[in-house]
Amino acid sequence: MKKIILLLSLICSLSSGSADIFEGLDNPRVLPMLQDLPYERGGMNIPAQDGRFLYDLIIEKGYRRGLEIGTSNGYSTLWLGLAFQKTGGTVITIEIEPQRAREARRNFKKAGLDGVIDSRINDAFKEIPTIKGEFDFIFLDAWKPDYIRFLKMLTPRIRPGGAITAHNVISQSQSMKDFLDALHHDPDLKTTIHKTSAAGISVSIVRSK
Structure with a gap:
């Protein structure tokens, strides 16, 4: 039986300082927003070290078509967008709450x-079927009990070598046991859990068939 491996990521460990997280980022419009992006109406964003982890993963793998479920005010999307800008790709992000989505759009334009x-x-369950084609990168950061539904819907649309990533797999693991069990038992996925922050990120690479 395939095991999910827990890794203490060396890319952006919990002991890393903020200077390490933003090292090498030279975009003068995006960098200040990655360092500090306040909400207009309150909320929570992924930690900067998790954003850097996803950024590095996209660039390392050369991914070019991404999908994010759960935009919020767009902080995580800025990390993804900056990475896809470097690979020559694009990312679709879906948010169900209009006020937050509009705030995110203003942030994307500013950046x-x-x-x-x-x-x-x-x-997202209504929007995804309207999107044509395959992806090579997906990031889930929405309602945690829905992760399993997204996994079943999206796994067939990931290219071999592509990644399905998910946030809060350590801090909110009880809310997504079915999702984590599915990752554990799927022979077509090679999954690792990265503790870049207390939240935890799963990375499931789709194996070639």
Whole structure:
């Protein structure tokens, strides 16, 4: 039986300082927003070290078509958009709450990434079937009990070598036991759990068939 491996990521460990997290980022419009992106109406963003982990993963693998479920005010999407800008790709992000999505769109425009990020306001379960083609990168950061539904819907649409990533797999593991069990038992996925922050990120690479 395939095991899910827990890794203490060396890319952005919990002991890393903020200077390490932002090292090498030279975009003068995006960098200040990655360092501090306050909400207009309150909320929570992924930690910067988790954003850097996803950024590095996309660039390392050369991914070019991404999908994010759960935009919020767009902080995580800025990390993804900056990475896809470097690989020559694009990312679609879906947010169900209109006010947050509009706030995110303003942030994308301010960052100069609105040409890389395709922001959509809709229920992701309704929007995803309208999107054509395959992806090589997916990031889940939405309602945790829905992760299993997204996994079943999206796994067939990931290219071999592509990654399905998910946030809060350590801090909210009890809310997604079925999702984690599915990752554990799927022979077509090679899954590792990275503790780049207390939240935890799963990375499931789709094996070639």
